[in-house]
Amino acid sequence: xxxxxxxxxxxxxxxxxxxxxxxxxxxxxxxxxxxxxxxxxxxxxxxxxxxxxxxxxxxxxxxxxxxxxxxxxxxxxxxxxxxxxxxxxxxxxxxxxxxxxxxxxxxxxxxxxxxxxxxxxxxxxxxxxxxxxxxxxxxxxxxxxxxxxxxxxxxxxxxxxxxxxxxxxxxxxxxxxxxxxxxxxxxxxxxxxxxxxxxxxxxxxxxxxxxxxxxxxxxxxxxxxxxxxxxxxxxxxxxxxxxxxxxxxxxxxxxxxxxxxxxxxxxxxxxxxxxxxxxxxxxxxxxxxxxxxxxxxxxxxxxxxxxxxxxxxxxxxxxxxxxxx
Numbered sequence: 001x002x003x004x005x006x007x008x009x010x011x012x013x014x015x016x017x018x019x020x021x022x023x024x025x026x027x028x029x030x031x032x033x034x035x036x037x038x039x040x041x042x043x044x045x046x047x048x049x050x051x052x053x054x055x056x057x058x059x060x061x062x063x064x065x066x067x068x069x070x071x072x073x074x075x076x077x078x079x080x081x082x083x084x085x086x087x088x089x090x091x092x093x094x095x096x097x098x099x100x101x102x103x104x105x106x107x108x109x110x111x112x113x114x115x116x117x118x119x120x121x122x123x124x125x126x127x128x129x130x131x132x133x134x135x136x137x138x139x140x141x142x143x144x145x146x147x148x149x150x151x152x153x154x155x156x157x158x159x160x161x162x163x164x165x166x167x168x169x170x171x172x173x174x175x176x177x178x179x180x181x182x183x184x185x186x187x188x189x190x191x192x193x194x195x196x197x198x199x200x201x202x203x204x205x206x207x208x209x210x211x212x213x214x215x216x217x218x219x220x221x222x223x224x225x226x227x228x229x230x231x232x233x234x235x236x237x238x239x240x241x242x243x244x245x246x247x248x249x250x251x252x253x254x255x256x257x258x259x260x261x262x263x264x265x266x267x268x269x270x271x272x273x274x275x276x277x278x279x280x281x282x283x284x285x286x287x288x289x290x291x292x293x294x295x296x297x298x299x300x301x302x303x304x305x306x307x308x309x310x311x312x313x314x315x316x317x318x319x320x321x322x323x324x325x
Contacts, residue, residue, distance in 0.1 A: 001073070002162060003322040005080035006315070012085065018092050019085040028174060029181050031055065036188070045191040053174050057167060064166075083166035087173040089153020097146050097304055104135065104297055112138055119145050122180025125234050139296030143303060147241040148234040150307050151200075151207050152176060155314075159203040162318060175199055200233045207310070208240030214309035215244030244306060245299055 013019055035041055035048040042048070060083065067075050096119060103112040116138070125144060160168030179192035205226050212220035220243035225236045239249045 001077060001080060002165065003318050005077060005084055006158065006161070006318065008081055009084045009088070010311075010315070012081075013088065017095070018090075019088050020090070022082055022086045023088075023090055025090075025177055028052070028056070028177055032178060032181055045187040048188065049178060049191055049195065052178055053171060056174060057171060060167060060170060080166050084157070084161055084169055087157045087161070087166075087169035089149070089157065089173075089176075091149075091153065093146060093150040093153050094304060094307065096149070097300070100142055100146075101297075101301055104139070104300075109135065109138065112142075116142055116145055119149055122184075123148070123234070136296045139300050143241065143296070143300050144234060144238040146300070146303060147237040151204070151233075151237055154307075155207050155210075155310065156200060156203045158314070159206065160199075172199060197233055201229070204233045204236050207237060210310045210313060211240050211244035211306055214313055215306055216246045217244075219246045219249075220244045221249050241303060241306070242299070245302055247299055 009019075032048065032052050035051050038048075041051070064076065064079060067079055096115065100112060100115055103109075103115065125141075125148070156172055157169050160172045162168075164171070175192065175196045179189060179196055182189040182192055208220065208222060208225055212222055221239055222243075225231075225239055228236060243249050
């Protein structure tokens with residue numbers, strides 16, 4: 001049931017481009033506002049969050065049991081598919097990335113900044129302030145934003161759908177919406193962010209492992225990031241994605257800083273060659289130096305095939321697991 005629902009949902013999304021027809025969130029925003037205005041609940045940020053997540057899940061459990069008892073397990077397919085479609089992220093990350101690439105190609109930095117601000121809405125990324133006139137910093141920030149949004153919109157939802165069925169997928173999406181609907185800097189936002197970080201902890205690490213498998217395993221800082229329980233999700237994802245592309249990471253730069261000048265120069269040259277090979281393999285682009293914006297732009301473009309490879313990898317893995325079980 002899980003695999004069949006997954007295949008059907010991905011086919012629908014591929015055909016329509018997104019699942020926006022089912023993704024109406026006004027009811028949940030209304031529920032959050034009502035809960036936060038109840039006397040006694042507003043004194044702490046935790047009770048409104050718990051109730052906002054529990055009420056829809058209890059309703060879903062009731063519908064699940066009703067279908068199971070009255071119609072049979074085979075009819076649960078018609079519950080799994082719409083719930084998973086609703087739980088997928090809002091928008092199309094590949095379309096957003098392609099729009100950014102088109103804007104960067106024609107040099108429209110104002111529109112590029114506006115696009116990144118729209119994608120960052122509801123989530124405070126680490127070191128999100130960038131110079132709009134500096135394309136290299138824009139590309140670096142774009143790679144970080146796409147890394148998290150690509151994960152949040154698809155991979156994290158599929159992870160929890162595979163672990164806990166429609167209940168896990170819905171729980172994750174409602175947690176993201178609660179954070180995004182909460183004012184930045186408020187107690188509600190901080191509480192929702194902490195809860196969401198905990199919810200994303202296993203799937204972020206699995207995403208990093210997946211990128212390492214479909215990208216450059218040697219340069220992906222898995223050992224550091226798998227044990228990192230302090231950094232935010234977007235930071236870990238950015239480090240893993242850059243490592244999978246063979247690009248410098250905070251981990252690799254810290255290691256190089258301790259090297260002798262000759263060994264450091266050799267390591268940088270080797271990393272540059274590895275990155276060039278990966279980018280040429282993924283996009284066909286040729287870069288010449290790490291210091292030019294063209295290098296950062298090539299990283300953004302070469303990250304797109306990794307999303308497709310990662311999704312295909314896990315579809316095959318789930319299909320294999322389904323056959324074995």
